[in-house]
Amino acid sequence: MGDQKKPSSSSSQAERKAFRDIDAREAMAEHNRTQAAFNDNRERLRAERLAREATDPAGGRLVMPTPQLPDDTPIDKLRLPSRMREALRAGGLKTVGEIGEKSDRQLLAIGDLGSGSIAQLRASLGVASVRVVRQAESSDT
Numbered sequence: 001m002g003d004q005k006k007p008s009s010s011s012s013q014a015e016r017k018a019f020r021d022i023d024a025r026e027a028m029a030e031h032n033r034t035q036a037a038f039n040d041n042r043e044r045l046r047a048e049r050l051a052r053e054a055t056d057p058a059g060g061r062l063v064m065p066t067p068q069l070p071d072d073t074p075i076d077k078l079r080l081p082s083r084m085r086e087a088l089r090a091g092g093l094k095t096v097g098e099i100g101e102k103s104d105r106q107l108l109a110i111g112d113l114g115s116g117s118i119a120q121l122r123a124s125l126g127v128a129s130v131r132v133v134r135q136a137e138s139s140d141t
Contacts, residue, residue: 062077062078062079063077063078063079064078064079064124065078065079065080065096065121065124065125066124066125066126067125067126067127068126069096069125070096071095071096071097071100072095072096072097073095073096074094074095075088075089075093075094075095075096075099076089078096080121083112084112084113084117084121086112087110087111087112087113087117088110088113090110090111090112091107091109091110091111091113093110096125096127099121099122099125099127100125100127100128104118107121
């Protein structure tokens with residue numbers, strides 16, 4: 001007797017099919033709402049990024065220090081080691097042009113900048129050394 005199956009009525013099959021159809025429509029509607037929200041958010045973020053890039057030509061990205069950089073390029077926009085960037089900022093330097101105006105002796109006076117850092121900085125920016133770093137160090141002693 002336990003092996004007997006209940007006969008399935010056509011009304012219960014139709015009801016199950018109707019519920020599956022309703023569930024599928026609800027799932028598709030939820031998917032469409034989620035996709036619309038995602039696209040709206042993506043477009044909002046894109047518009048914000050374009051507005052930022054319009055005001056900042058570098059687009060907020062760090063640029064490699066090269067000799068072709070204009071003198072008014074902020075030091076904060078250069079791809080430099082953090083220690084070097086912080087030392088230059090602490091020394092009151094804000095632009096690439098200000099680095100070129102300083103002598104090696106003045107740059108050595110800035111804490112956390114050694115002769116190697118100054119040589120690397122001058123070489124990457126293509127800024128001629130006012131004095132050879134070794135001469136500046138030896139004249140300090």
